[in-house]
Structure formats: structure tokens, C-alpha cells
């Protein structure tokens with residue numbers, strides 16, 4: 001098998017998620033973005049280390065923002081698009097959001113222009129997890145039995161308050177957030193890329209041990225009714241190792257979860273916008289093996 005890293009010259013977009021504050025992985029990501037000369041770098045959530053609000057804030061101030069600033073200072077650096085994930089306290093984000101970094105776009109809950117290609121929509125929210133951090137957990141029908149209804153949300157002052165979904169499930173629903181995002185979509189035929197931290201349910205991209213699916217049914221419904229060209233996901237780090245695949249077609253949409261393993265080399269994907277299926281490559285797993293599809297004329 002050829003070394004997937006030798007195919008470095010023709011990518012437009014680099015995508016990774018779930019770097020969880022690992023400085024070495026971020027360095028590798030920015031080096032890869034530079035080497036590939038990509039035009040866009042997308043971060044799909046779980047940016048910061050798994051820790052408290054104050055320490056996450058320091059990570060943005062002292063590590064991620066300086067790395068972004070250094071990378072963006074190079075001529076020809078890519079535009080950057082990012083969302084948080086369920087492991088990123090909402091109250092820790094201001095140092096990143098208010099850093100005034102040029103060409104760097106926070107896209108959670110937003111739809112923004114993507115290069116001269118089309119649009120990109122972002123959503124950090126995931127179905128209620130088995131974990132205590134609840135800033136980005138949202139209710140949906142058919143939650144896993146392990147979903148934990150009680151936990152904590154962060155306050156702007158950095159404190160945490162106890163939070164429970166009981167009695168307010170539908171006010172905190174993923175369906176409502178996705179409908180709100182849908183209302184932001186432009187009524188044009190230009191291609192759409194969705195960056196949703198949670199992968200669609202029932203695919204190769206949302207599997208934990210023994211192949212159990214834990215993805216989002218609502219994300220899947222959104223992708224199936226809006227048919228973006230691409231869905232970029234994360235959250236379930238082990239899914240590519242469990243399912244053996246990091247990309248899968250869902251109707252007209254190519255969905256990706258690059259996965260991530262701490263202590264390993266960077267898990268990331270890159271691709272060309274004029275032939276996503278034919279060019280989609282993983283940093284460790286090589287080509288996606290999707291058929292090339294129909295190229296634009």
C-alpha cells in the first residue's frame with residue numbers, strides 16, 4: 001500500500017476533530033495544513049483538554065490561540081472554521097472567540113460562506129451523553145440507555161451549576177436546534193458542508209465497542225433532508241477502528257468521522273473540492289475507497 005502521506009499536493013480542505021488539547025496533535029495538524037497548502041482547515045469540536053473551565057481558558061490563551069496566530073501569520077494560510085464539542089465548556093470559549101484572529105470563523109449554530117465554493121454550517125450539540133458536562137448535550141428521541149440526564153453547565157463567571165434534562169427535554173432538543181440552523185440556510189443551489197460534532201446514527205461513523213450505534217438520529221434526518229455534499233463529524237473517537245471505515249455515503253452526502261486516538265499520530269482527512277469522493281484521504285488509513293461519483297462538468 002502506498003504511503004497516504006505522499007499524496008500531499010492537491011488538497012483544498014483539511015479536517016480533524018477531538019484533539020482534546022493535545023499540543024502535539026495541534027502542531028501536527030498545522031504542519032499538515034501548511035504542507036498540503038490547503039485553503040480551509042476545519043476543526044470539528046472537542047478542542048480543549050478534559051478539565052475545568054479555568055484550565056480550558058488557559059489552554060485557549062496560552063496554546064491554541066498562539067498556534068492559530070502563528071499559522072495564520074504565514075502568507076497563504078488557510079481559512080479556519082471551528083466548532084466546540086461536548087467536552088468544551090461553553091464558558092471557557094471567550095479567549096478563543098474574542099481573540100480577533102483574522103480568517104478564523106466560529107460556526108456553531110451558524111451558516112457562513114465557505115471559500116468561493118458554497119456554505120458551511122456548524123453544530124456542536126450532541127444527543128445526551130453518559131458524561132457530566134452538559135453545555136452541548138441535547139435531547140432527542142431514542143436516546144441510549146446510558147444517557148445521563150443530570151450533570152453540570154458552565155456559567156459565564158466560570159462556575160458550574162447542576163443541570164437536569166428532566167421536565168424540559170423538548171425545550172432542549174437537537175431537533176429544534178437543527179430546525180433553527182435550517183432556517184439560516186441560503187436558498188441557493190451552492191454546495192453545503194455540515195460540521196456536526198455528533199455523527200449520524202446507524203452508520204460506520206457512530207460505533208462504540210461491539211458495533212453499538214450511539215450517533216444522532218436528528219443529525220441523520222437533517223443530512224437526509226438537506227443532502228449537503230459533506231458531513232464532517234467526530235465525537236466517537238473509536239468508530240473508524242470499530243467499523244473499519246472513516247467515510248460513508250448517506251444518500252447524496254459523504255459523511256466522515258476521522259476518529260482520534262490519544263497517544264497516536266494525528267487522525268485527519270483531506271480532500272479536493274472538485275472530487276471529494278475520489279480524493280478523500282485519511283492521514284493514517286489512506287484513501288476512503290468511495291467510488292469517484294459524478295464530477296462537476
Ligand SMILES: [Fe+2]
Nearest residue numbers: 018046087235
Ligand atoms: Fe471527543
